[in-house]
Amino acid sequence: MAQTKKINLALQGGGAHGAFTWGVLDRLLQEDDLEICAISGTSAGALNGAALKSGMTTGGREGARENLEWLWMQVAGVSDLRLGDWMAPFGLQFLSKQIEYSMPYAVTDAVSRVMSPYAQGPFYKNPLQDIVERFDYDRVCNAHAPLFYVGATRVRNGKIRIFEGDEIGPDALMASACLPTVFQAVQIFDKTTDRVEAFWDGGFTGNPALFPFFVPELPDDVVIININPLERDEIPTSPQEIQNRINEISFNSSLLRELRAIDFVQRLIDEGMVDSDRMSRVRIHMIADDKLMAQLSAATKIVPNPHVIGQLKLAGHAAAEEFLRNDVDNIGKRSSVNLREMFA
Numbered sequence: 021m022a023q024t025k026k027i028n029l030a031l032q033g034g035g036a037h038g039a040f041t042w043g044v045l046d047r048l049l050q051e052d053d054l055e056i057c058a059i060s061g062t063s064a065g066a067l068n069g070a071a072l073k074s075g076m077t078t079g080g081r082e083g084a085r086e087n088l089e090w091l092w093m094q095v096a097g098v099s100d101l102r103l104g105d106w107m108a109p110f111g112l113q114f115l116s117k118q119i120e121y122s123m124p125y126a127v128t129d130a131v132s133r134v135m136s137p138y139a140q141g142p143f144y145k146n147p148l149q150d151i152v153e154r155f156d157y158d159r160v161c162n163a164h165a166p167l168f169y170v171g172a173t174r175v176r177n178g179k180i181r182i183f184e185g186d187e188i189g190p191d192a193l194m195a196s197a198c199l200p201t202v203f204q205a206v207q208i209f210d211k212t213t214d215r216v217e218a219f220w221d222g223g224f225t226g227n228p229a230l231f232p233f234f235v236p237e238l239p240d241d242v243v244i245i246n247i248n249p250l251e252r253d254e255i256p257t258s259p260q261e262i263q264n265r266i267n268e269i270s271f272n273s274s275l276l277r278e279l280r281a282i283d284f285v286q287r288l289i290d291e292g293m294v295d296s297d298r299m300s301r302v303r304i305h306m307i308a309d310d311k312l313m314a315q316l317s318a319a320t321k322i323v324p325n326p327h328v329i330g331q332l333k334l335a336g337h338a339a340a341e342e343f344l345r346n347d348v349d350n351i352g353k354r355s356s357v358n359l360r361e362m363f364a
Contacts (some may be wrong), residue, residue, distance in 0.1 A: 025351040026055045026239040027305075029166070030230055033063025033197065033223045033271065034247040035321030036095060037313065039329040041068050041245045042088050043336020044307050049081045051344065058167040058238050060182075060229050062222035063197040065245070066170045067091060067152070070160050070193060073168050077159035092333070094151045096326045113315040137204045146203055152190040161186045169232040171222030172196045174213075175205055180225035180274075181212070182232055195219035202322070223271040230278045233302075240300055241351045243343075245336075246308035248272050264318045279304065283359035305356040307343045309335050 031041055045068060048054055061069035068088065075087025137144065160168065163185070170183040172195040183192040195206035198220050205218035222228070233242055248268045256265045282302050289301060312335050320328050347356040 024053050024055050025241070025348065026057050027241045027243050027351060028058040028060070028233045028238055029056055029069070030228045030233075030242055030244040031059060031061040031065025031068050032227050032245060032247045032275070033061075033065050033221065035064055035318075036324040036329060037247045037316065037321050037332060038064025038068055039092055039095075039332035040247050040309065040313070040336040040339070041065060042092050043333035043338075044245050044340040045072055045088060045336075046085050046333070047337045047340035047344070049085050051348075052081075054348075056166045058165070058169070058233055060169040060171065060226075060232050061196070062171045062226060062228040064247075065228050066193050066196040066222070067148075069168055069170070070152075070155050070188070073166060074156050074159040076166070077162060077164060091151070092329060095324050096329045097324065133201065137200075137202060144204055146194050146198075146206075148194050148197060149190065152193045155190070155193075157189055161188050167232075167238070169229065170196050171226040171229045172198070172206075172219040173222055173224045174210070175200075175218040175220055178225070180222065180229060181210065181217075181219065182226075182229055184232070187211075196222045224274070226274050226278075227271045228275070230275075230282070230302075234300055239352075241303045241305065243305045243307060244275070246275075246306055246310075247313060249310040249313045250276075250308075251310060252314055260317065260319075267318050279359055280363055283363060286359070303351070303353075303355045304359060305343070305347055305350065307336075307339050309339045 059069040071091040075084035210217040
């Protein structure tokens, strides 16, 4: 019998590109010797985390897989992703460009740069509301494993706010996914400041936040599911490409800061300057497909296309399979990611 490997999951945000994370989770949930102890999610990562936890609470691993599929059928607006397969011959990069340069998207993007979402007045409604209100929060918020953390950005002071336990509800999930040029800020009473606070997307301050994992009761292995490319070889030249890369850099910066801090602490431990009994040696693992994600743009994050979502799920499945084949045995022993090389 294989020894149980305990992990924490860090789920990045990235709109409809979160379907890649769906594929990764769907494959990891099929491994009985992998135990998910905690989840930290931002934006689409928070939605994935809520779906996984609420499904697992009542239906175990299969319940989590079914709930994740339900979530992404809602996002895609279809009951079967095969309905988008007629687009398959065009390829993901072609579809991404078609959406990015389409008139409806161009108009919507232009309007978002000159018109506030508050201009909609009484007609405004957050498009995620109908989805997030259907989660069972008695299950999402319970104290059973996996523990669940949702990150959002407090608008007033620009600090990260981690929601957990019974603090998590529809508003917390919408806050975590609130792009300020598209959605009105989500207002929630914040018990840490004792006032009503406005919140924006958590990706600005933690995409996702790793520090909730740094407690004695949780394992030292963190598996990051990354959906925003860390590197792009080609220099962006068109307005759309430039804006897209700005988006990616902005939403990766908080994660890179935390990883750099982890690397710094590990260096201190290695050099004997910090007692390893006082500081945890966090082991970092990452599941990603930068090559695929580099073919896509911000347009396919905002416009959920059934074929793109289906292909991202398959890509996530394949990336998880590669992780299970090459890196899973590192869990409990060493990091799969060379942080020093990453920051060299």
